[in-house]
Amino acid sequence: MVDKARRPQSAAGTIDGQAGIRDVDESRLSGCGHNRLWILSGRRVANRGADILAVVTTRVFRALITFGGLVALAVALSSCDVGGLHPIFPNPVSPNGQDIYNTYLGISVPAIIIFLGVEAALLWVVLRYRRSTQPVGYVPPQVHGNTPLEIVWTIIPLIIVLAIAGYSFVELQKDFQPISNQQMTVIVSGHQFGWNYEYENGVVVHQEGTLAGDVTPFVVPTHTLVKLDFRGTDVIHSWWVPAISGKTDAVPGYDNFSWLKIDQVGTWRGECAELCGVGHSTMQIIVQSMDQSDFNRWMAQQKTASPSASPSASPG
Structure with missing residues (x-):
């Protein structure tokens, strides 16, 4: 009919x-x-395929502009300090901090390259094989499986993940191995909400949490390997100064440790990285390094004032 x-x-x-x-x-x-x-x-309004292409192009352009803006913002923030903390890229001043930074770069750079490659391939496929470029009624080839290809794209990510895991494990284990050649030992005790630093001669520096100003600095001499023994007196706290080392937990009933060796004079900031109560945000950390002669004078002042009292003023 x-x-x-x-x-x-x-x-x-x-x-x-x-x-x-x-x-x-x-x-x-x-x-x-x-x-x-x-x-x-x-009258003709538009070709629908052209409209779709225009929409896709506009969205891709906006996404690239947004991404570029975020990258520019990240670079700008990385070049300045916010409360003394670098928000993106730290500037390591201790060997263990440098190792962690190198690990960060070793993982991030390949990840960014892979991400950009995948997104570029996806965008190319979307634009190259869009409907408006195909004949009317076109049906693409129907592929139901490719065993060699599936094996390849399974093995390659597995190798990448294992390489990242192995590299990270080796680097972190190297930095958290027990040390016995330290030149100074300091006991770091975390409490709600502050830190105590007890030197071998009995001098104690108290860093009581506050948002009203800076806390009293924890002072160390330059070019000196300092072992830090961590203890928690109430709940779990985490001592973290990004430029010096990774996060180290202070756990009640468990002795933990880390170390630092700073070869330049300066001041570095950190904070408690473990939610520990209502005053968690006040637990600032300030580490100040000074030449050995200046450190000796500072230590003599603390012993004269009181063997176990916190300094009345920040070191000069």
Whole structure:
């Protein structure tokens, strides 16, 4: 049976400012792929494929602009201090901090390269094989499996993940091995909400949490390997100065340790990295390094003031 030929349908519209009835072929009103979209006057509005391409291009452009802005913001923030902390890239001043930074770069750089490669391939496929570039009724090849390809894209990510795990494990184990050649030992005790630093001669520096100003610095001499023995007196705390070392937990009933060796004079900030109560945000950490002669004078002042009292003023 032969279908009846399409018959023009009447439709209302406004043409050149005048209302009227026109005969419109319904087959010309809409379509997909290469079909044109027409309004009642018969004028062409746009090619739907071109419209889709324009939308995709605009969104990709906006995404690239946003990404570029975020990268620029990250670079800008990394070059300045926010409360003494570098928000993106730390500047390591201790060998263990440098090792952690190198590990961070060793993982992040390949990850960024892979991410950009995958996104570029995805964008190329979307634009290269969009519907508007294909013939009407085109059906792409139906692939139901490719065993060699599936093996390859399973093994390669597995190798990458194992390499990252092995590299990270070796680096972190190297930095957290017990040491016995330290030149100084300091007991670091975490409590709600502050830190105590007890030197071998009995001098104790108290860092009581506050948001009103800076806490009293924990002072160490330069070019000196200092072992830090960590203890928790109430709940778990975590001592973290990004430029010096990784996070080290102070756990009640468990002796933990870390170390530092700073070869330059300066001051570095950190904070408690373990949620420990309502005053957690006040647990600042300030580490100050000074030359051995200046450190000896500072220590003599503390012993003269009181063997177990915190300094009344920050060291000069």
